[in-house]
Amino acid sequence: MRELVRRPLFWSTLALLLLIALNTAVTPSFLSVRLQDGHLYGSLIDILRNGAPVLLVALGMTLVIATRGIDLSVGAVAAIAGAVACVYIAGSDRPAATSTVVSAVALAVGVCILLGLWNGFLVSVFGIQPIIATLVLMTAGRGLAMLITDGQITTVVNPAFKVLGAGFVATLPVAILIALAVFAVTAVLARRTALGMLIESVGINPEASRLAGVRARTITWTVYVFCAFCAGVAGLMIASNTSAADANNAGLWIELDAILAVVIGGTSLAGGKFSLLGTLVGAMFIQTLATTIPTIGIPAEANYLFKAVVVIAVCLLQSPRVRAAFRSRRPVSTVKAGAA
Amino acid sequence: MTTSTSVTVSPTFLDRVRGYSPPRRYLPVAATVALLIGMFGAGSLRYQGFADPQVVLNLFVDNAFLLVLGVGMTFVILTGGIDLSVGSVVALSTMIAASTLQAGWPAIATIIAVLVSGTLLGTLMGLVIHYFEVQPFIASLAVMFLARGLCYLISVESIPIREAGFTAFAQGSVPLPGGYHVTPSVVVAVVVFAIGAWVLHMTRFGRTVYAVGGSESSAHLMGLRVALVKVGVYTISGLCSALAGLLFAAYTLSGYSLHAVGMELDAIAAVVIGGTLLTGGRGLLLGTMFGVLLLGTIQTFISFDGTLSSWWTKISIGTLLLIFVVIQRLLTRRQN
Structure with missing residues (x-):
């Protein structure tokens, strides 16, 4: 049991389970999943589907934070991705064709990779603090998205585009399948190759890593590109779900949700240690929280209040002072908790 | 960071002018001022009535709350910190103000309530940042x-x-010589700015702010009161946000949860933009004022056009x- 408590994922998973238990107590049908028209329906499925964008963005953010960085521009990048795709589809000759969607998605993802290259360039080549380097795009990005959509909410009617955010494949929502696929690829790359360790070493000390032969600059650059890619796909999901590109509100505050998911998952904001599984749990926790609050009769907008409480609680639990206090009270053999 | 105002043998006035090179710390501010003047020059050439002094004064009128926010933010950034809460605290202040006034509180009680709650939030944040x-x-x-x-x-x-x-405060007008006028909120903002500049540049607290931003551990080893300053700057930022919230409430005459998103x-x-270094330790409050004016000028430019x-503003x-x-x-790279 003591071993279990010491696992990094223990507390976040416990919190998620408690939240689900609370929901089930209030609405007994919460856990039920039924099959209808070949799709799975139910609150849990909704949480998975709506949580997909946050999960994707949080995945990219995890790697960025592991290099001791941060990417504030993901919300703006998501908005730009949606704007590019929708404007392209709406302006094309055959706005309902599947081929249009394919090229629109490719174009949007391409633009996002460019934006990621830009962020990574500022951070890794110019050496600007990540928070500021990405603040530039966070500020200008929404302006750019509005420039692309000309300040309008661009709506598209295209069944193929709709699939990305609201469609189902093999009874499961496409959005969560995409997110889980990206998660699986990232996890394999990070944990079955040396990449994860290299990212952590850059997060611990970029200069020492460079001297040890790690291509610190390339790795830093790559994680920002990956983060922007994830944000772009998330933006496409959001746009597809509403069939519209809303430059002002698409992905608004998703960067904060993503950072929150990463922090809940046990990844240290000081870099050098990350847990992808933790991020998955964190993202699901946030989405479940968002679902819980209206269910138990509190206005949905009060969401922020609960998020604040969670952030404060997690940060205090992670802070050295509190940890020291805990440790002195329970002087048991110190087992070093390995990264998941 | 300390300033070295070394007074040597007094040379003649001409020597001084000839050998004058502006101190490094004024360079970023000078760049901001140059850009501001450049934008105003371009604006007055392109648009009729842009160069009117009232346009300049309106920059203050429309951005009084931003100036107050900037003062608090400068303190925080000078210590190497950052405060993302200011926009939300502004919104909260407008909400507290509007709801308490609606409940029939006298204005003075409302103002005190808003300022106290903002300061309290700031202090709490500072305590968490420093002690945890x-x-x-x-x-x-x-x-x-x-x-x-x-x-x-x-x-x-x-x-x-x-x-x-x-x-009355919102619709009030403070006449200036020459037929120009500003609003009372500008007066408040300028007073806040003056107090901020005095604290930052003339007091022991202000010196310590720069020292903490330069190197926190050095400041600590020097026996400076790091804890006081680190909690203090967030308290100041909270107070400034609350005050900015009051000005914003007066500017819009409403309280709304979605006010000041992204502020x-x-x-x-x-x-x-005012030249304060984000790593802390270097910067001037004057720069922040010019930064605010520059942001205001961009908006004026766009509305004139x-x-x-x-x-395009964003x-x-x-x-x-x-x-x-x-x-x-x-x-900074060159200096290193």
Whole structure:
């Protein structure tokens, strides 16, 4: 049991389970999943589907934070991705064709990779603090998205585009399948190759890593590109779900949700240690929280209040002072908790 | 960072003029001022009536709250921290003001309530940052969520302010010589700015702010009161946000949960464009004022033009931010 408590994922998973238990107590049908028209329906499925964008963005953010960085521009990048795709589809000759969607998605993802290259360039080549380097795009990005959509909410009617955010494949929502696929690829790359360790070493000390032969600059650059890619796909999901590109509100505050998911998952904001599984749990926790609050009769907008409480609680639990206090009270053999 | 005002043998006036090179610390501010003058020059050439002194004064009128926010943010950034909560605290302040006034509180009680709650939030944030070693970014993020959440708890709807004192303040006009005028909120902002400048540049607290920003551990080893200053700057930022919230409430005569979304970005941008180093330890409050004016000028430019859409404001602020960050980076790299 003591071993279990010491696992990094223990507390976040416990919190998620408690939240689900609370929901089930209030609405007994919460856990039920039924099959209808070949799709799975139910609150849990909704949480998975709506949580997909946050999960994707949080995945990219995890790697960025592991290099001791941060990417504030993901919300703006998501908005730009949606704007590019929708404007392209709406302006094309055959706005309902599947081929249009394919090229629109490719174009949007391409633009996002460019934006990621830009962020990574500022951070890794110019050496600007990540928070500021990405603040530039966070500020200008929404302006750019509005420039692309000309300040309008661009709506598209295209069944193929709709699939990305609201469609189902093999009874499961496409959005969560995409997110889980990206998660699986990232996890394999990070944990079955040396990449994860290299990212952590850059997060611990970029200069020492460079001297040890790690291509610190390339790795830093790559994680920002990956983060922007994830944000772009998330933006496409959001746009597809509403069939519209809303430059002002698409992905608004998703960067904060993503950072929150990463922090809940046990990844240290000081870099050098990350847990992808933790991020998955964190993202699901946030989405479940968002679902819980209206269910138990509190206005949905009060969401922020609960998020604040969670952030404060997690940060205090992670802070050295509190940890020291805990440790002195329970002087048991110190087992070093390995990264998941 | 300390200033070395070394007074040597007094040379003649001519020698001084000839051998004058501006101190390094004024260089970024000088760049901001040059850009401001350049933009005004371009504006007055392109648009009729742009060069009117009242246009300049209106920059202050429309950005009084941003100036107040910028003062607090400068203190925080000088210590190497950041405060993302200011926009939400502004919104919370407008909500507290509007709801208490609606409940029939006298204006003075409302003002005190707002200022106290803002200061309290700031102090709490500072305590968490200093004593629990939580990163300023994430601690202020939590306060940002907290303040927005509290707004929604008060009311989801917008609340109008009809109290006589507030409306009189909002519609008031302070005449200046030459037929020009400003609003009372400008007076408040300028007073806050003056107090801020005095504290930052003339007091022991201000010196310590620079010292902590330069190197926290050195400041600590020097026996400076790091804890007081680190908690203090967030308290100041909270107080400034609350005050800015009051000015904003008077400016819009309403309280609304969605007021001031993203205003923290404007405040940070103003401070950075004003030449304050984001790593802390270097910068001037004067620069922040010019940063605020520059942001205001961009908006004026766009509203004078009429054909440019509002989103160009965001794009140009982002571009300016980029330029100044890169310049800062190049300057510091050369010194290292």
